[in-house]
Amino acid sequence: MGCMLIDPSQKYKPYTPLQLENRKWPTCTFKKAPIWLSTDLRDGNQALVNPMTADQKLTFFRLLVKCGFKEIEIAYPAASDTDFSFVRYLIENDEIPDDVWIQVLTPAREDLIRRTFESVAGAKHVIIHMYNATCALFREVVFHNSTEQTIDLAARHTALIRDLSNEYAASHGTRFRYEYSPETFSQTEVEFSVAICDAVKAAWGKADIGDDRIIFNLPATVEIAPPNHYADQIEYFCTHISEREKIVVSLHPHNDRGTGIAAAELAVLAGADRIEGCLFGNGERTGNVDIVNLALNLYTQGIKPHLDFSDLQGIIEIVTQCNDLPVHPRHPYAGELVFTAFSGSHQDAIKKGFEEQKERHARNSANSEPPIWSMPYLPIDPADLGCTYEAVIRVNSQSGKGGIAYLVKQHLLLDPPRKMQISFYQVIQAIADREAREMTVDDITTAFRQTYHFGGPKYEGRLALKSFNVTTEPSSDPLDQDEARDERRRFDGTILVDGVLRVIRGDGNGPISALLHALHTHLDINFTVREYTEHTIGDGHNAKAASYIELVAGTDGVKDARNSSQSWWGVGLDSDITASGLRAVLSAVNGGIGDRVLPELKLNLGLDSASGQADIADAIVNSLGIQLPRRLQASFFEVVQRATLKSDGWISHDNLTQLFKETYGYEVQRSSFFELLSFTLEKSIDSGRRKLALEMLVNGEVRHATGEGNGPLSAAVAALHSQIQGVLTIREYTEHAVGEGTEVTAVSFVELVYEVNQAKKQAAWGVGSDSDITASGLKAVLKAASSLDIFGAA
């Protein structure tokens, strides 16, 4: 347990502000990026628990080059063999691009300076960086030096560096620049900093303009004052140092007060040209200033930073592997959570922002204007840094409808109306509260699918649309006989109800009210529409209609129903707009009926009650001796339902048998559209394929057709293709024998699918019988084809 003082002034002294007349920096603005120097491999590295290995330093160096750094402090070569060898490795293995200056640090000690020069022998471009601390505390406590001795230490060793650089330039052709750091600059009397730098410049004797400028690096070795004070010091230095044009004023801020970024930015406004720092702010104690942060601050002001952080995630991975230090989740620009909005009002604003920006950018593009980024809560486009928008909006119990709707739109392409968003938000809220955790995109989309039974058979509810037909009928209302006569719609459809296919029929002003009427009539499900909207998704051939419907319980007084507090939303998606709306109705109905028991199918065979699919199939076995394949049973069951709609589900055994024969062309005297007269079948010796020559009646006219296939039926389909447009395929074929001995006949069941011009597929069954099994199969094919709406057959 510490002991914080009641009066800290008894222990800590405030900084002494500079009396700077007419300071200019407060009104300056950013114009261009400073020169960047990465000191990750020196200041960053020296502050690690485990300094980087040679391999890690190499990986990091390559990363810095890739990011675009042109000045990189690679080592303190005299510190260790690892650092020395690393410098040698880069030089000897040609790792340093010609446009990159390497920088090496040395203290003002002759042996260490000489060793430093040995390390860089043969490099093309080198900045020798020498430092000695200059503030009173260091002069007195660490070096025991007067101000004169401190200046002498710096100037003497600068002269040595001048001589050695001349020598190495001559022997190795190296271009040298010189950087001097009055370490602890921000704690040093500013007049003394200027004096020592003037003395160093004189000792160097080679400072000139352009590339020959001497670099004075002015570190906030320890940040002990607010950033405005550092800016004052820099402005003072810039305006008092001699031959300013021959100097690069460099900053080296640390972050002890947490204001390293602010200090660097204000000091740039105050006249600095260059900044030394580390990626993500690694470095001694609280770290060096973060160059990623600084560069992206400029970028978001529209200023080119000359550093490339477009794969920020990849950079983070390398840096964290090398430094063994994590990047904080809330680190500016780089943290895992910085582009994430959990809270509802933020999400809502971002969602609206994206929508508005999309339209604005379309206008900008039309007017040849730049697509300026302007987004609530997001100062930078995450995509610029290689982040996806998915990460932007994340949902937990603090989130609202806007964020959830944003994710539904992103991932399911659906844009539900506001009231439905509110309704779905309550679903997610309940889950988030119950499970006390973040809701992932998967959680949200799955909840959406489950709630609205949306997204294919896996999410089907108790009721699902299988097929339908909507027809238009003139109004029977006698009052409706003028020219504005209303048309009525009839819905005829098959829906799956609790696993049983049921055929229902209803009438209404439109398809939706006709379906609701059918549901009311056949299933005692009574709902009324309160709201309906739709929008398209995609365009051209792939366009789909998304429909959203709100249903309320239907009562006799529709007005009351519309005011009902309880409602159920549904969504439908289909390439056909009518189907989309009908699906939306069933989606909402599924929510509305819950697990309420629905009336059983009213189908009575003979005098029995409640006949099902198996009873109907048994009746056909009894009357005709034939066993229907399973899918034909289901299909015929629908036919029976449709045929008995008017008789309230009642049908006699005889009528049932007749209905079967008529529907599938089985043992009927009447000719069907395609009728088999004769055929010949050959088997090719070479290919083993069958060649079929058909003589048939097509709509009463004798025609001949030939076809080839693997078997007689596929050959028959090929022969039919010469008579029709579109494509026929056999979906199912089975057969069995009826009778015994010489009386035996074959019964064949064929289901054909027909498709023309990518229009909706039709399917139909045909049943044929003959003592010859091939003839039986061919008859079944032609009967099935006769039931299809074949285009171009006549």
Ligand SMILES: CC(=O)SCCNC(=O)CCNC(=O)[C@H](O)C(C)(C)COP(=O)(O)OP(=O)(O)OC[C@H]1O[C@@H](n2cnc3c(N)ncnc32)[C@H](O)[C@@H]1OP(=O)(O)O
């Ligand atoms: C603020 C900064 O980040 S500055 C850079 C700091 N980085 C490092 O120190 C990492 C590399 N350093 C090292 O490996 C070692 O310190 C070495 C090899 C440079 C020197 O090691 P040693 O000779 O053992 O000295 P030591 O580490 O104890 O350094 C302190 C000595 O250097 C002197 N010294 C410190 N800084 C400087 C300087 N800039 N110029 C000249 N002498 C200096 C001190 O006064 C002290 O001298 P003394 O022994 O006469 O009292």
Ligand SMILES: CC(C)C(=O)C(=O)O
């Ligand atoms: C050597 C100097 C520039 C330094 O690292 C510091 O003062 O932090």
